[in-house]
Amino acid sequence: MSTDRTRPAGRRDQSGPRSEPGGPRSTPGGPRSVPPQRSRRLQPHRPPRPHQWFAERLLAVLSGQRPVHWMLGHTIGEAYDQLAELAPSTPLRATHGSRPVLRHCRGAQPATGVVEAFASIAAGDRVRAMAFRLEQGADQRWRCAAVELGGERLTAGIPGCR
Secondary structure, eight states: OOOOTTSOTTOOSSOOOBSSTTSOBEETTEEOOSOOOOOSOOSOOOOOOHHHHHHHHHHHHHTTSSOGGGGGGGBOTHHHHHHHHHGGGOTTOOBTTBOOEEEEEEEEEEETTEEEEEEEEEETTEEEEEEEEEEEOTTSOEEEEEEEETTEEEESSOTTOO
């Protein structure tokens, strides 16, 4: 317990109470010249956007860190089956002991409820590109409709895709 009655218990700074309401704080050496510290957290944490969240999940599956069934509710139609065929070969696996990481992920919204995104993935000295399309269902959930990775394309019955 503090014996100094000018400071609340637990307060560790050496300044005393204000000399007058709204006035400068007075200290034994004169007016306080150091501005109060700002919060270290400048911006609130934003949740990832759908394409960033999906890119991380897709990377985990295609690098062998997660099983394919982890994507069950996040793909549309044939996209899951095609992803299941591609994943065992782990096309984004670690090279020379370095785990693959998502470097950049950007998305565009060409229409309401559609996001077309691309990502770059680095593993050691190798960088790979990945493109995918997300569609928002009536339940407001995003699902993958197509994925393209290094020339290997996965589609889910999108008109015009071969």
